[in-house]
Amino acid sequence: MILPCDCGAKLKIDNAKIAGGGVRVRCPRCGTILTATRESVEPAAASPPGARPGPQSSARSRAPEGALVLVAHESEEARAMVRDILVEEGFTVDTAADGTEALQKAMESKPQVLLVDVGLPGIYGFELCGRLKDDEQTNYIKVILLTSAYDVSRYKRTPASLYGADDYIEKHEITEYLTLKIRKLLYPEMFEEASSSDAPPIQISTGRPDAGEYEFSPESLLHDESNAAAPESSMVAGGAAGQGAEPSSWLDTFIQQAQDGSAMAPDSFTLESSVFQEAEGSISNVDESDPEAVAKAKRFARIIVSDIALYNQEAVQDGIQNGTFFELLQDDIADGRQLYEKRVPEAVRSGNDFYQDAFDNFIEAQKRIVR
Amino acid sequence: MSFINYSSREINCKIVYYGPGLCGKTTNLQYIYKKTNPDSKGKMISLATETERTLFFDFLPLALGEIRGFKTRFHLYTVPGQVFYDASRKLILKGVDGVVFVADSQVERMEANLESIDNLRINLAEQGYNLDAIPFVIQYNKRDLPNVVPVGEMKKGLNPRGIPDYEAVATDGGGVFDTLKSIAKLVIMELKQGQPG
Numbered sequence: 001m002i003l004p005c006d007c008g009a010k011l012k013i014d015n016a017k018i019a020g021g022g023v024r025v026r027c028p029r030c031g032t033i034l035t036a037t038r039e040s041v042e043p044a045a046a047s048p049p050g051a052r053p054g055p056q057s058s059a060r061s062r063a064p065e066g067a068l069v070l071v072a073h074e075s076e077e078a079r080a081m082v083r084d085i086l087v088e089e090g091f092t093v094d095t096a097a098d099g100t101e102a103l104q105k106a107m108e109s110k111p112q113v114l115l116v117d118v119g120l121p122g123i124y125g126f127e128l129c130g131r132l133k134d135d136e137q138t139n140y141i142k143v144i145l146l147t148s149a150y151d152v153s154r155y156k157r158t159p160a161s162l163y164g165a166d167d168y169i170e171k172h173e174i175t176e177y178l179t180l181k182i183r184k185l186l187y188p189e190m191f192e193e194a195s196s197s198d199a200p201p202i203q204i205s206t207g208r209p210d211a212g213e214y215e216f217s218p219e220s221l222l223h224d225e226s227n228a229a230a231p232e233s234s235m236v237a238g239g240a241a242g243q244g245a246e247p248s249s250w251l252d253t254f255i256q257q258a259q260d261g262s263a264m265a266p267d268s269f270t271l272e273s274s275v276f277q278e279a280e281g282s283i284s285n286v287d288e289s290d291p292e293a294v295a296k297a298k299r300f301a302r303i304i305v306s307d308i309a310l311y312n313q314e315a316v317q318d319g320i321q322n323g324t325f326f327e328l329l330q331d332d333i334a335d336g337r338q339l340y341e342k343r344v345p346e347a348v349r350s351g352n353d354f355y356q357d358a359f360d361n362f363i364e365a366q367k368r369i370v371r
Numbered sequence: 372m373s374f375i376n377y378s379s380r381e382i383n384c385k386i387v388y389y390g391p392g393l394c395g396k397t398t399n400l401q402y403i404y405k406k407t408n409p410d411s412k413g414k415m416i417s418l419a420t421e422t423e424r425t426l427f428f429d430f431l432p433l434a435l436g437e438i439r440g441f442k443t444r445f446h447l448y449t450v451p452g453q454v455f456y457d458a459s460r461k462l463i464l465k466g467v468d469g470v471v472f473v474a475d476s477q478v479e480r481m482e483a484n485l486e487s488i489d490n491l492r493i494n495l496a497e498q499g500y501n502l503d504a505i506p507f508v509i510q511y512n513k514r515d516l517p518n519v520v521p522v523g524e525m526k527k528g529l530n531p532r533g534i535p536d537y538e539a540v541a542t543d544g545g546g547v548f549d550t551l552k553s554i555a556k557l558v559i560m561e562l563k564q565g566q567p568g
Contacts, residue, residue, distance in 0.1 A: 119462040300454075303486045306479065307392050307453045339455060 003036050004180060004191075067186055068092045070111035072102035072128070073146065074121055082115065082174060089179045099123025106132055106141060113182050115169075117146045126163040133164035142166045142185040146174075294354075297344040301358035304336040309362065320366045326359075333359070375441070382441045384558050385448065385466055389491050390473035391483035392452035395512040398541040399473060400447055403551060406544065407433060438559060445555060452487065461494050469506035469558040470495075471550055473541075474529055476511050476519035481528065488529055506557035509536040510550045515543075 069091050071082045079095040086093045094109055096102035099122030106114055106128075114132065116125040123131075125145050132138040145168040162168055167181050184191050309316045312329060319325030326333065340355045348354075375382050388396040404412060411434045433445045450460040472491065474484045492502045511525050522538060530536050535553045539546025 119465065121465075299482055299486060303391075303454055303483050306483055307455070310393055311453065335455065 003034055005034060066092050068094065068109065068111040069113040069115060069182065070094050070096060070105055072096040072116040072120055074117060085175060085178060099128050102128055103131060106138055111141060112186060113142045115144045115146055129163055129165045144169055144181060146171060293348045297348045298354045300343055301340055301354040304340055305358045305362045308332045308336055320363060325363055380441050382438060382443045383446060384468040385446050386469045386471065386554055387464060387467045388449045388471045388473055390452055391475055391480060391487040394452060394473045394475035395541040396449035396473050399547050400449055402541055402544045402547045464494055464498060469554045471554050472509045474509060474511050474525060476513045477516055478518050478520050481520055484529060506554060506561055507534055508550060508553045509534060510539045510546060512539045512541050514538045515540045
């Protein structure tokens with residue numbers, strides 16, 4: 001089974017390892033203790049939009065299948081990739097190639113979620129967001145801004161404002177977090193209550209005017225011990241029914257994926273994300289045979305150091321004074337090295353570590369200033 | 372490329388303020404925003420961090436009169452200057468009509484200026500633009516600080532072609548509108564040259 005953690009990690013757990021009373025696991029990303037118990041979920045029977053589930057079905061999960069997500073991105077390849085991911089997870093997907101088309105489709109088809117590239121041609125993502133949020137007809141649409149700002153793992157800051165958007169995601173996070181972020185926006189109660197096994201079923205409005213209401217019970221993902229006694233066959237049957245067929249909901253997909261799992265591991269959904277890497281293209285390399293290459297590498301190393309220092313002045317001061325410079329700035333320094341190695345050809349780098357030299361020289365210079 | 376809307380008779384031009392981290396690009400836009408007639412400007416968007424460092428870009432729409440019956444609207448953008456954010460800079464340069472390079476006059480940032488202007492040239496070339504052929508002006512900012520490089524030296528390093536350049540202290544507005552007027556003029560001249568009649 002897949003056990004989602006609030007931090008965004010997805011823990012894949014081998015069903016065979018789950019004892020009758022469940023198993024406690026620690027999320028390797030955030031350390032939260034989660035309890036996984038045997039599931040006894042049956043796929044929800046289809047019911048007409050707007051139909052209220054009866055008491056029997058309220059004890060089970062009613063999958064939020066078919067939620068419409070509009071994906072607005074200039075790149076056809078990127079749109080196709082996101083579409084595949086979302087369709088696989090049971091969402092309905094429409095796409096738009098520019099801001100004008102996205103605005104038109106958002107007005108006409110009333111999606112529940114809009115995933116919009118910040119740099120969308122025609123109308124920028126945040127402008128589109130502003131227009132939709134200012135309009136009573138469309139302000140319910142959950143907007144996720146898609147950014148390409150970072151091609152480094154950590155050297156990032158949280159935006160102070162998203163201009164009305166509900167969330168943002170970086171391109172390299174798409175495969176791992178997009179569906180989770182969408183679900184958190186559409187069904188926040190699910191994530192708030194998921195740890196409480198006694199919580200009553202929650203009525204969830206999709207926000208889509210004509211889509212009716214769905215009901216979701218958190219027990220479906222995390223059963224309490226009383227449910228653990230339920231026959232496993234129900235889960236097997238659910239999975240068997242889905243084998244070879246299109247998953248009818250994201251919950252079915254969860255179950256299917258759970259059956260494939262043989263070990264507990266975070267970040268288990270790793271799909272092809274190379275289509276986004278192009279946009280994050282690396283800076284052109286210098287010519288490694290050119291004697292100027294060394295001078296350029298040195299200069300680039302100094303600039304990385306200078307930029308890191310400029311944006312971390314307090315840490316630099318503390319680090320120089322207390323001899324903890326490399327400790328305090330270790331993450332930035334690691335990101336800087338990653339960038340340095342990406343930009344500077346190996347032939348140039350292999351002779352001398354200009355990056356380290358740049359830091360050493362910087363620290364020496366700073367110490368002289370302090371003296 | 373400038374976007375001409377014939378039905379609303381509007382011309383939209385994109386000007387990008389480029390330069391190394393913390394050189395004053397956002398400060399330029401903030402000053403322009405502060406000092407512009409409310410009727411002439413739109414909302415200034417600043418996708419910045421909690422520490423006010425530009426994350427994606429700043430954006431300021433500005434109306435600057437009419438050209439042959441077409442309202443001309445300038446969209447001013449800044450880029451994040453740090454070396455780490457090259458992907459963002461490339462994105463923001465898409466469809467640019469004119470570039471202002473904001474140089475930090477402090478001696479310790481000269482290398483960052485040189486790296487940034489090289490980076491500008493490369494990123495423009497990747498999109499089919501030639502820095503020597505598009506409207507381009509340079510601003511030597513922070514001239515009020517004590518540790519500045521002489522303007523002559525800065526010209527030698529950053530402006531060998533002798534394009535229009537201006538000294539500035541963006542925090543108090545000195546040179547900010549001179550720079551803007553200069554780039555706007557170059558962009559409009561380019562537009563007129565590209566139009567028949």
